[in-house]
Amino acid sequence: MGGPVDETTKEVSDLTMESEGTMSKNARKKELKNKQKEEERRRKEEKAKQAAATASSQVKKNIATEDEEMDPTQYFENRLKHLATQKADNKNPYPHKFFVSMTLLEYVEKYDGLNNGEHQEEINVSLAGRIMSKRSSGSKLFFYDLHGGGEKVQVMADLSKSELDESEFSKFHSSVKRGDIVGVTGFPGKTKRGELSIFPRSFIVLSHCLHMMPRHKAGPASDNANAKKTDGWVPGSPRDPETYILKDQETRYRQRYLDLMLNTEVRQIFKTRSKIIQYVRRFLDKRDFVEVETPMMNMIAGGAAARPFVTYHNELDMKLFMRIAPELYLKQLIVGDLSRTGVYEIGKQFRNEGIDLTHNPEFTGCEFYMAYADYNDLMTLTEEMLSEMVKELTGGYKIKYHSNGLDKDPIEIDFTPPFRRIDMVDELNKIADLNINPADLSSDEANKYLKEACKKFDIKCSPPETTTRLLDKLVGHFLEETCVNPTFIINHPEIMSPLAKWHRSKKGLTERFELFINKHELANAYTELNDPVVQRQRFADQLKDRQSGDNEAMPLDETFCRALEYGLPPTGGWGLGIDRLCMLLTDSQNIKEVLLFPAMKPHAEPSAKGANSDVGRPFWHNFKNLLVSREFCCCLMTSFIMLCFLCIYEINR
Template structure:
């Protein structure tokens, strides 16, 4: 097969090079004026009756995806903008017979062409164009694959244009992703949120590192958007959001990529209860706008059949401590004492008893996070809010209004995958400094996910932050769920590792 592909490339290249040398034709013209797009062509002329032709001359352009012969005619499948029409190339309707043979012999599958002709419907009711002129706009020098095999997946992630050319499903996924982002923007704009842009550099936890030549210094790409948004809230921008890229220097798997897209917002004079309502409205409305219903299927292929996700509001809520106690069938230490050595020992014993792995340091926060992942997250097929996490798990969240030791936080899970995280923002600068100090200690003890002391944030809080809710959602993950994609690579246009050539 590779030998055939190489031979095809050599032959096509020779034809194009010869044309450029002797001036037989221009294989790469500067422009072709298309009077209509293929979607608009279909919309306007699909009302034609069978065997009816329009007297209106039009010009369209696209890529040839199939070539068929029948008697004295050629049939091309012309595709563009997720739309395909048929081109009926007939010498009898062409501008001249000689020109017909000259043009068709130099055109092949994969080429981009322009057609000038008349819309028509065939006896079988296929909407077509019958050209009197065809122009080669850009030749394809390779044999396009007929289909993409699963074993070639990595190749087509790296050559995404092939995936887009061959599979309409891939193009559709990125149309849906674009509609998701547009919906989020409209939703927030309609609620008086201001879209902002914050610096890409500056991070803690596990950032990616680059180098600034002018200052001869290391720079760290951001891992989240929240710190700058919090400063804006201090500055009086009561409702602000950002849609942008963030980076984590962590492992890559089915749901993680070092570079990913997130949306974060800060809403002054709101708490996590308000943000839960906003989340329900946004996601249920988004699904309804995309699919016209609240219940959708995910991954219909497989031995277990489709998984149905129901986005009908309101979403289920699961409080961390009560739900964990039901699962492990024993009482946990009081949330206000969870960071004591005795409580950590109890959590360690529970994790060991249930075979839950937790790498050192086995702190209360890390052990609780593993318990939540093991017992609660796996039950979240339909959208579910896991709420009221212990304070030891939420250093930036405000303490609970009624329950000592808990925080006002929620994580939204859909199909066992975290989609959204939010909490009532901690606005007490004295408590914030204490929390940062504890995080710094945890980091020194080996917890590389802990925060370092953010002195700038503490100074900002000392100027006064109103009661505020903070919210963030992963765009890539919600796109996975709403496009029926099983890996994050399927909904990233260019997921490849650029270091690999």
């Protein structure tokens, strides 16, 4: 019963299930196909976005690097055009004033403790400095490294925080260049990565850098490598100029402002120089010395054995000499009892001599004169001053110095007192196996003996071969070369020391010392000669050397001798070369490294168009000078008078 019906129902059911299975399979295929299409579309969109982002990034990169790859002359012209455009729009490209609420150092000290990602939007701060690096992330976000006073703060200029609209924001920040001096006002904060930044609401260019700034060869990411590396540099430690952004020596010395701007270590050198001078001044002030100033231009070039610079005073109608040392004036102040302890002067001295690694024609020295002291007291004072200075600046008594060049390992120089002492003549006789008698050095025989000694050891002495110059060459060859750590060479012969007092127990010698460090003279001092009769005789002996052709021999200074006749108390005199001391403590092998503006041979540059210049017409320049010269006017007047007399004579005849 019901068999056929059941079978029919079963067949229909099977067909339905088969149809549903077929439809379900097709639906799945269709759904899978749709998913694949959707995935493919999504991938294409993502790829298109990436391509667009890459293109945009490339455009931004091109914008960022366009200036850096531009010809410097074209860059300069473009910057001038930008300034001209601003002026045409009645905008002042050089604002008169910008209020700075704190320095970058104060900003770092105050806000460096913020948490990563923390912003203090309720605080308003105004900072100023020079832009040394610029980066961008689209047209709505710019990053700058703001430098000033040896510190760096990141400026994160975000459109959403700015007072400018999108168009103005993009246009303004596109015009800001590396090297520009800017003022920013905004709130402090740290990025999520922990970099202290300022988020500006307002941003203004205070001064435009018109020239393309040098940058680190490694590229933008390395702009601050130098600063990071040298932050830990301290006086007395070795330096590595290869880390400098600006490496070319000529450019560094001629454009020191650029050197200071780009090379952090160079700023440290000159800050150290300032600290050295401050220490010397503080050391002497604590001992009741009085600081004074004496004339830079003198009628007589005295006080040291050197060739002077000559100038001319029109009103007084006389030659004057730029001072080679302030010694004779300072001793007159001791005669006048200006200070019970003594007097000192820190200032420029001028010597018209060669330029080399340790000599510059204009240099800074410190001289002091201490009443009722002798050269033994001054040696003790020198040890105390220098050893404590080194300890204060470096943290210890030992320094590192590249004495043999930067490509060799630095040597160690030990300032631990007491310093080594060498008796000049005794040590010279011992080392060179000589027989120099200091009491007989004024004789012709002594001069001949020293000439033969120099010849024997192949020591060159440029003419005139005076006894003083020959002795100096021998000492330089045999003794100075042994003086690496601080060493006093003491008891110089009288013939070498016209202003020093005779030795109280060794005939023919004086109570004098020279301090040598790293084989170079750093200080010179002696018990002062205060006998006016003997002083005049010493000047007379110097006159003989001048007549022999030695332009460095001292002339007679009658004014000084007259002052001695009023009585100079027992006095110790001392002079220190500030520049050479700075070289030692900053690991500088060239004196130009410690002089902000060293003497340099000028570039032969063409004059600006339309400027008054004598370049290219030296004849007219010389002729014009001749017309206004005193000698020419006198000659012209004499000729005119003679012509008048001749005319009168002819008329009367």
